[in-house]
Amino acid sequence: MLLAAMLLAFAGAAPAQSSDARMRAAIEAAERGQFDASQSAQLQRDPIYGWLEYAALRRDIDTLPAAQAQAFLSRYQDQAVADAFREVWLAAVARRKDWSALRAAWSPSIKDTALRCAELNARLATGAGDAQWTRDAQAIWRNGKSLPGACEPVFEALAAKGGLSPALRWERFDLAAAEWQPAVMRAAARGLPADEATLANDYAAFMEKVHERALDWPKTPRSRMVASQGLAKLAKSNPASAEMQLPRFASALGLDQAERARVLYQIALWTVASYEPDSARRLDAVPDSAYDERLHEWRAREAMSRGDWPAALAAIRRMDAAQRDNSRWKYFEARLSELGGDKAGAQALYRAAARKSDFHGFLAADRIGLPYALCPWQPDDASAKPGVARDPAIVRAMALYRIGRSGWAQREWDDALTRFDDRQRRAAVAVAQDNGWFDRAVFALGKAKGESKPDELRLYQLRFPLHHDATIRREAAKHGLDPAWVAAEIRAESVFNPNARSPANAMGLMQLLPGTGADTARRIGLPWGGADSLYDADTNIALGTAYLRQMEDKYGKPYVAIAAYNAGPTPTARWQSQRPGFDPDFWIETISYKETREYVARVLAFSVLYDWRMNGDALPLSDRIRGVDSGKRKPFTCPTPEAPSS
Numbered sequence: 025m026l027l028a029a030m031l032l033a034f035a036g037a038a039p040a041q042s043s044d045a046r047m048r049a050a051i052e053a054a055e056r057g058q059f060d061a062s063q064s065a066q067l068q069r070d071p072i073y074g075w076l077e078y079a080a081l082r083r084d085i086d087t088l089p090a091a092q093a094q095a096f097l098s099r100y101q102d103q104a105v106a107d108a109f110r111e112v113w114l115a116a117v118a119r120r121k122d123w124s125a126l127r128a129a130w131s132p133s134i135k136d137t138a139l140r141c142a143e144l145n146a147r148l149a150t151g152a153g154d155a156q157w158t159r160d161a162q163a164i165w166r167n168g169k170s171l172p173g174a175c176e177p178v179f180e181a182l183a184a185k186g187g188l189s190p191a192l193r194w195e196r197f198d199l200a201a202a203e204w205q206p207a208v209m210r211a212a213a214r215g216l217p218a219d220e221a222t223l224a225n226d227y228a229a230f231m232e233k234v235h236e237r238a239l240d241w242p243k244t245p246r247s248r249m250v251a252s253q254g255l256a257k258l259a260k261s262n263p264a265s266a267e268m269q270l271p272r273f274a275s276a277l278g279l280d281q282a283e284r285a286r287v288l289y290q291i292a293l294w295t296v297a298s299y300e301p302d303s304a305r306r307l308d309a310v311p312d313s314a315y316d317e318r319l320h321e322w323r324a325r326e327a328m329s330r331g332d333w334p335a336a337l338a339a340i341r342r343m344d345a346a347q348r349d350n351s352r353w354k355y356f357e358a359r360l361s362e363l364g365g366d367k368a369g370a371q372a373l374y375r376a377a378a379r380k381s382d383f384h385g386f387l388a389a390d391r392i393g394l395p396y397a398l399c400p401w402q403p404d405d406a407s408a409k410p411g412v413a414r415d416p417a418i419v420r421a422m423a424l425y426r427i428g429r430s431g432w433a434q435r436e437w438d439d440a441l442t443r444f445d446d447r448q449r450r451a452a453v454a455v456a457q458d459n460g461w462f463d464r465a466v467f468a469l470g471k472a473k474g475e476s477k478p479d480e481l482r483l484y485q486l487r488f489p490l491h492h493d494a495t496i497r498r499e500a501a502k503h504g505l506d507p508a509w510v511a512a513e514i515r516a517e518s519v520f521n522p523n524a525r526s527p528a529n530a531m532g533l534m535q536l537l538p539g540t541g542a543d544t545a546r547r548i549g550l551p552w553g554g555a556d557s558l559y560d561a562d563t564n565i566a567l568g569t570a571y572l573r574q575m576e577d578k579y580g581k582p583y584v585a586i587a588a589y590n591a592g593p594t595p596t597a598r599w600q601s602q603r604p605g606f607d608p609d610f611w612i613e614t615i616s617y618k619e620t621r622e623y624v625a626r627v628l629a630f631s632v633l634y635d636w637r638m639n640g641d642a643l644p645l646s647d648r649i650r651g652v653d654s655g656k657r658k659p660f661t662c663p664t665p666e667a668p669s670s
Contacts, residue, residue, distance in 0.1 A: 047072060054080040064438040071416065072423045074105040075432055081109065084218060085116040090125040097129060098174040104417065104435040111136065118142035118174065123149040138172035140164060145174065148181055158187045165192065168199030170208055177635040183215055190216055192373030194246075197224060201250050204257045230254045234269060239276040259290035267291050267306070285314035296322045297331050299602065301434035317347050324356065329603060329614045333363045351377045352613075359609065360392070369587060379663050381482075383645070389658075390646040398636065399662035401482035408451040415440055418452055422459040437464070446472060453486055455517040460471060462489040463519035488633050491520045492533070495565045503573035506639055506653060509582065510569055512630035513589070516623065522561045531558040544571045576651065583608050583649050586627050591620040608649045636660055 037072035046068055053059050059080040067073060079095060081088055093113050100106040102449040110129055117125040118139070123146035130143050141164060147157050163183045164175060182188050192211050200208035206643055213224035223241070227250040230238050234254055241247040245614075251273050252453055259266035268300030269487050273279065288310045296303040303326045310319065320343045337360040338649050340353050347353060370391075377388035389396050412418055423438035437456075456464035465487045469480040481487070490511060500507035517535040518524035525531050529538065538555035544567045546553040557563045575585035579596070588596040595617065603611055615621040628649060635642035639657075647655035 043070060044423065044426050047076065048425070051076050051079045051427070051429070055083055057083055063429060070339075070423075071419050073490070074100045074103065075420070075424065075429070078105050078109050082112050086119070087110055087529065088113070088116070090117070090122065093125070104420075104439040105432075107131075107439075108432070108435055110134070111139065114139050114142060118145070120451060121149075127459065130551055137164065138174045141172060141175040141178050142245070144178045148178075153181065153185070158182065158185060158605050162187060162192065162225040165196055165200065168196065168201070168203040168205055168208060186313045188215060191219065194224075197227075198246065198249070201227070201231065201253050204231060204253065211383060221236075231257060234258050234265075234303055238273060242278060243278050248277050248279050248283050251277050252279055252286045255287040256290040257366045260288060260294050261432065263291045263295045263300075263306070280314075284430075285311045286344050289314050289319065293319060293322065293512070295414070299326065299614075299616065301447070304330075304335075312342075317343075320347060324353070325614050328356075333360050336360055337364060351380035351382055351384040351388070355609075356613065358388065381633075383625040386629060386632050390644050395659045395661045396632065396636075396642060397635075397663050398484070398660040399482055400484050401479050403447070403450065403479075403483075405447050405450045405454070408447045409454055412444070412448050412451040413455045413458075415452075417443075418455060422455065422461070425456075425461045426459060430523075432459070441468065441472075446477065450480065450483070450486075453483075457486065457489055460491070460520075462491065463521060466488065485637070488515060488630070488637055489520050490634070490637055492565060493638070495562050496569075499565050499569040502567045505569055505576075506631065506635075506643065506648070508631045508635040508642075509627070509648075510572065511626050511634040511638070513572065513586075514565075515630050516627050520566065523559055531555065532564035532568075533561055534564055534571075536568055536571065540571060541567050544574070547574075569639075580651070581649070582651050583612055583624055583628065585618055586624045587612075587615060590623045591617055595620070 034563065037475050045066065050059065050064075050067055054076055057100065059076065061068070061077065067076065070076070072387070077096060081093070089508070093109075096109060097106050097113075100109070111130060112513050113129055114126055114134070114152060115138070117123075117129070119215075130146075134140060134143070140160075142166075144157060144161055147153060151281050161178050164171065165179060165182065165188070180186065180551060184248060193214075193216055196212040197209050200206075200212055209228040209231060210225060213221050213228070215221075216224060226237060226241075227246075230237060230250060231254045238247070238251055238254075241251070253272060255266050255270055264503065266287060270284065270291075274284055288306070292303070292306040299469075307323050307326060308320070315323075320339065323342070324336050324339035327333075327339055337357065340348060340357045340360070343353060354373055354377040358370040358377060361373065362370035374388040374392045375394070378385055378392065380388075381396070381398050386396055387392075417436045417440035421433045421440065424430075424433035424436060437452075440452065440509045444452060449468060453464045453468050455460070465483070469478055469483055492514075496510050496514075497507045500510045514520055514533045517530075518533050522533050524533070524535065526535055530536060531538065531541075536558055538558065541555070541558050541564075542552050544550075548567075548570045548657040550563075550566060550570075553560075553563070572585065572589065576582055577587050579585045579588055579600075584596065587599065599611070599615055603614060606614070612621065615624065628645060631648060632642045632645055641657045641659050644655050644658050645651060647653070
């Protein structure tokens with residue numbers, strides 16, 4: 025048999041083939057239905073053999089005997105592969121309506137709502153529809169968002185048992201209104217008394233499209249809540265219409281200040297997000313009590329976009345102390361104070377902001393001639409690393425990652441981290457980097473088990489890995505780019521994962537679209553090997569650096585080129601036309617897309633940190649941002665702790 029020959033080759037006929045390659049090929053064979061466990065004892069000794077079995081069982085999950093499924097769950101009890109299999113098995117037996125099998129495999133750790141509803145169906149079908157069943161079903165019902173189809177039979181049974189009182193129906197209705205979900209509002213209203221159902225459906229219709237029937241609604245808290253929510257929803261797409269209609273509905277229904285503020289907030293937010301002419305007026309119309317961090321930031325940005333420096337400074341000073349203490353707003357408070365002539369006040373604020381190792385901290389340091397703040401932390405985690413590297417779940421996670429099964433690797437990783445202390449978790453990040461899994465430093469440092477770990481953000485060598493160094497330097501030199509910028513782009517785009525692929529089909533280290541890759545290859549005379557060639561690190565860096573060079577040549581300044589790399593040419597052209605002649609810091613801060621605004625600042629800050637990693641010092645950010653590469657380089661130093669205030 026072909027399969028037997030293939031597995032015998034895995035077992036010994038091809039000794040040059042690595043264990044990873046054998047297992048990758050075996051899993052792919054299993055997914056094609058060509059796996060026979062009896063053919064290879066060698067594979068059975070592999071630490072990720074359970075995932076090979078999982079692949080084989082998952083392929084035939086709809087016809088798999090329950091006894092075989094239960095045997096697998098027992099064999100791999102307490103391992104991540106059992107949890108992964110349990111989910112697909114439960115979904116399969118729910119489709120079959122094999123309720124006994126579902127209950128036998130159930131685990132209270134399951135969080136998926138569709139599976140939780142399937143388990144409720146199973147309990148009901150097997151005679152366990154008791155008081156606890158009712159409480160569990162009601163807990164799922166209390167949700168304002170759309171729920172899976174598997175929940176419908178549960179809710180029908182709950183209603184038949186008398187477990188969906190009008191009060192409970194209105195409870196879900198109100199939650200749905202708060203989520204702007206008219207379809208869920210209608211679903212919740214089914215079963216209400218006829219007169220209540222009629223009103224509820226009219227409420228839902230208002231959420232879909234504001235109508236004048238609402239002027240005659242009863243003046244109740246629910247009518248006011250739905251009216252304000254519906255107008256707030258309208259404001260997201262048509263702020264002018266919402267503003268025009270608010271007074272009539274507010275007067276007819278007696279909206280209170282909080283209900284009016286809910287609408288005014290959305291009117292202002294969706295106006296200022298595009299810097300429309302009425303932005304300042306609409307921001308001023310929002311009561312102070314309705315302002316949150318987001319609206320405070322937009323008020324400052326809106327004033328900056330008009331070059332109204334006093335208004336921008338006033339907006340920052342209206343933020344609470346915690347928000348103003350952020351290096352971004354401390355820097356801009358200093359910058360705006362300086363523009364207003366308060367040089368002494370600006371100096372103190374710059375000095376405070378410059379203590380941060382981030383974009384605005386580096387800008388602040390440049391304004392007052394300070395070295396960059398950097399306080400690397402090097403905890404003594406080395407002794408934990410060997411044990412972590414031998415941990416069975418970590419062994420499996422690394423093996424799975426190496427063969428391109430990152431989702432499965434993630435499950436093993438998450439399982440391991442539930443058992444690790446802080447030293448072990450940091451050691452696990454180092455082990456992952458040894459295996460080329462660099463993004464673990466991004467996702468596993470700085471917070472653990474819901475607790476902030478700020479010192480871990482100073483683990484710069486882990487958080488800013490440097491791979492393909494020679495290729496980065498070579499290609500950057502070829503195109504006249506700073507290699508630290510290229511490394512920073514890779515860190516921001518893919519965290520050095522050569523197989524990264526975005527939902528928009530951007531591929532590889534520098535996240536190039538296939539069309540961009542093909543055009544760039546043609547322009548620089550590089551043979552184009554098709555889209556999959558973007559997964560080759562050297563090819564991706566060669567094309568990515570050439571494309572960066574093209575962007576800088578087109579836009580003239582690195583910060584604009586970085587914005588275009590992220591957002592594309594159309595919005596970048598709009599931002600250029602809206603704010604010509606703006607200083608780079610103000611131009612970046614007034615980018616209307618949050619993702620791009622933060623991306624530009626992040627890449628520029630990463631460039632400074634990669635300069636430190638690659639060279640020990642850095643080109644000043646104020647030079648880098650303008651494309652000046654000949655300035656005097658800056659050192660890094662760890663600031664002394666601030667003296668406590670008396």
